[in-house]
Amino acid sequence: MYIAQEESFGPVMVISKFKNGDVDGVLRRANTTEYGLASGVFTKDLSKALYISEKLEAGTVFINTYNKTDVAAPFGGFKQSGFGKDLGKLVLSSLITHPTVQIK
Numbered sequence: 001m002y003i004a005q006e007e008s009f010g011p012v013m014v015i016s017k018f019k020n021g022d023v024d025g026v027l028r029r030a031n032t033t034e035y036g037l038a039s040g041v042f043t044k045d046l047s048k049a050l051y052i053s054e055k056l057e058a059g060t061v062f063i064n065t066y067n068k069t070d071v072a073a074p075f076g077g078f079k080q081s082g083f084g085k086d087l088g089k090l091v092l093s094s095l096i097t098h099p100t101v102q103i104k
Contacts, residue, residue: 007035007081023052031057036078040066046103053101065104073100 004014018026030039039058041049046063053061059077060069069075078099 004029005033007033007037023048027052027055031055034079035081037081038062038067038077049103050101053099056099058099060100060102063101063103065102068104069100069102073102075100 001014001016003012004016016029018029036056036058038060039056040062041052041056042064043049049063053063057078059081060073060075062068
């Protein structure tokens with residue numbers, strides 16, 4: 001879908017179906033976009049959420065919440081989203097990509 005491939009700024013949430021247990025298929029779909037500012041994962045399985053957060057190509061991964069962050073947490077996107085990271089020690093390592101993981 002067009003909306004799932006674009007970087008929308010506004011009250012937009014894309015929810016798409018996937019086969020039960022097809023986490024890697026979901027990751028492939030999520031990572032095929034050319035953008036990677038933020039993503040959200042909602043699950044009761046924390047180990048699955050952490051696995052997904054390591055594989056997602058997004059600057060911030062929210063787990064069981066969205067857009068709730070600490071002002072001192074590194075911020076920035078991957079791919080065509082943003083210009084690297086702002087805030088935190090990771091700013092110094094601009095050649096390495098690290099997601100910010102938020103868990104509620």
